[in-house]
Amino acid sequence: MTFVKESDEILDLAIIGFGPASVSLMVALHDHSEKPLRNKKVCVLEKLPYFSWHAGMLIPGSKMQISFVKDLATPRDPTSYFSFLNYLHQHGCERFSGFLNLSTMEPSRYEFHDYLCWAAGHFKDYVKYNANVTKLEYDQSLDLYRIIYGDQQKVAKNVIVATGGQANIPEPFSSLQSPQVIHSSGFMFDHSQRLLRSAKHGVLVIGSGQSAAEIWNHSHNVIDPKLPLSLAFRNLTLIPSDSSPFVNSLYFDSHNSHWWYNLPEHTRVQGLKNGHTTNYGVVKESLLEEMYREEYMQKLKYGKVYHNFSNATYVDSVEQKQDHVLVTLASKLDGTEKKVTKEFDVIYLATGYNHASSQEILSSIFPNSHDIHIAENYLVENTPSKNSRLFVIGISTYQHGIGETLLSWTAVRAGELATQLFGPSKPTARPFDP
Ligand SMILES: Cc1cc2nc3c(=O)[nH]c(=O)nc-3n(C[C@H](O)[C@H](O)[C@H](O)COP(=O)(O)OP(=O)(O)OC[C@H]3O[C@@H](n4cnc5c(N)ncnc54)[C@H](O)[C@@H]3O)c2cc1C
Incomplete structure (x- = not known):
């Protein structure tokens, strides 16, 4: 049985959820030398009517719990247009100097939210807002995924589920x-x-x-x-909360997601337990x-x-x-x-978040969410698909470590996903050229 209609455009990539992880991914696709945003069909589906990041917790005076250097792009490519510093620069030299005069690595959550909105705004033509995805189905005869939201659908070869946490x-x-x-x-x-x-x-x-x-x-x-x-x-x-340097390094250095993934399970579980006081x-x-x-x-x-x-x-x-x-x-x-x-x-x-959304979306392929095997590269490795691929990010703390749901390694992970989807990118940084 095929669910795909002839009129359906086949996307190269559909991303479900447009939080910071997905914005960072769009940034990585933008920066990629093969220009997938220009040459491939990419669409993001977001349930909210516009971009926002934990808007209900923009409490006056609240600050980021991460250095602004760990922004959407810098850990992957410090020369990216989408760095936090360039966001300041784009808002004028007074803003740039003004921020530096604050002498802080941790901006207000208000300002970081504005930075994320600024970055997200560049990709508005790729994003479908008010699109609450309820289901992901796999069409075996065509080897394609069907993403259902409301009474509409998108069809894609590759899907990334990045729906973050729900209340x-x-x-x-x-x-x-x-x-x-x-x-x-x-x-x-x-x-x-x-x-x-x-x-x-x-x-x-x-x-x-x-x-x-x-x-x-x-x-x-x-x-x-x-x-x-x-x-x-x-x-x-x-x-x-423990944010001392050794602890920070172990739990939140972006290259460490691979290290965590490859630890023997009992060591990783112990490590996750020990790291509870980081987050x-x-x-x-x-x-x-x-x-x-x-x-x-x-x-x-x-x-x-x-x-x-x-x-x-x-x-x-x-x-x-x-x-x-x-x-x-x-x-x-x-x-x-x-x-x-x-x-x-x-x-x-203030009772935290769960992953109800991704569980619901994936339930027609994985009725039991414990059956989803997320590989080191975030590919779901036990899908029925042949060449089409399904990735899930932001739910695999148990495999990738505590940083996985946070901003710490968003930029690096986005770069790795872009490489898997569209091949390696040529370096974008300007070389030393005396
Ligand atoms: C108040 C607060 C402050 C935080 N501060 C920090 C910090 O300073 N540093 C840090 O590292 N981490 C922080 N975090 C952790 C936080 O998880 C990350 O900052 C970040 O939000 C993770 O990004 P994400 O894109 O994975 O998920 P999310 O930000 O949760 O984004 C997921 C997106 O998917 C959308 N979505 C969900 N379900 C669907 C669906 N069915 N269909 C379509 N769209 C859907 C959502 O609307 C949302 O826009 C904070 C968390 C909170 C709650």
């Missing part, structure tokens, strides 16, 4: 389906900010990672100092210091900490009331379970 909403909140329960990814959006600023019972933040801490800190700064605000988490305390459930030390200071100042000013931290705490039950959510929090710190029930106007879940 993870744990129980009991997923069953509650309350408009007053908001995942961190929507924190800065209007509805959320309205709830926050009009809160009269209290605000609850759940989680112990960077997003949870940033949300607590921002809420602390904008709501009434005596309105209850709690950060509830299971750990005994908030833990700083998961941890907070930048400077922010922890600020939060601690704020807690101290509350004791000093009011004799009571209205904006507090509930450690060793988990959510026992939730109940939607007319204008608030009733939450029972439980703690077993001293061995016996203690429960306390409180009213909240808004609950923020």
Whole structure:
């Protein structure tokens, strides 16, 4: 049976999802000496109506957790037009000098978002926005992939799935389906900010990672100092993220993805466990210091900490009331379970991300997502296809290491994918020419 219609244009490459990983890929294709963007048929499908990068977490004052040098292109080719420095340069010499005067390697998330939008904007003719891909099918008779979004489809020889992470909403909140329960990814959006600023019972933040801490800190700064605000988490305390040089080198140097992939499994698993404090459930030390200071100042000013931290705490039950959510929090710190029930106007879940989107898209080829074998070069090696190829990026931490879902080796990985798809590129850097 063939699903492909005669009118279907056959793409050389379809990319699903247009986050930084895919923008970086388009940059690598642009920079490639064989000019695939000019000579091949390439299309990107993105579910959002326009490019954005974690827009709901563009909290004023938030900063990147990575050097701007690890941008979309520089680690692959420092002479690329799409480097962060050239983005500054393109916005005028004052902007360039102004940024340098900040003396920082970690720009604001606001500025990096603007950089990503700038880069993404160059590829607008290749991107189909509002295209929520729900399914990928393989047509055996034609050896082609069919990508389905809404009532439309694209047909391609090669497909890259780069759908990143989706908001993870744990129980009991997923069953509650309350408009007053908001995942961190929507924190800065209007509805959320309205709830926050009009809160009269209290605000609850759940989680112990960077997003949870940033949300607590921002809420602390904008709501009434005596309105209850709690950060509830299971750990005994908030833990700083480790970004020391040896650790950074091991987990985030871009060439290391291959090293991680080729480790014996038990060594890799141990390494991933040891590296947990680089990225998961941890907070930048400077922010922890600020939060601690704020807690101290509350004791000093009011004799009571209205904006507090509930450690060793988990959510026992939730109940939607007319204008608030009733939450029972439980703690077993001293061995016996203690429960306390409180009213909240808004609950923020900084409970991380999952890969629901890629699982859904791939489910007609791999009903069980554990069956997907991602090779060192990101090729799915156990597809039924002959010459057409399927790549999946951004979901293989277990194989490629912690950097795989982050920005650290996006640029280098993009270059490697471009080479696999369209052959090696001639060096683009201007040679030394006395
Ligand atoms: C608040 C926040 C800050 C972060 N800061 C850093 C940082 O400083 N440094 C760092 O290294 N990492 C950071 N990260 C990690 C983050 O994962 C990466 O920065 C980056 O977003 C990964 O890019 P990506 O393209 O793989 O995935 P994503 O950015 O998640 O992009 C995936 C894209 O696919 C689209 N999509 C999803 N499903 C579909 C579908 N079915 N059909 C069509 N399109 C779809 C999405 O809309 C999205 O545009 C941060 C994460 C968060 C949440």
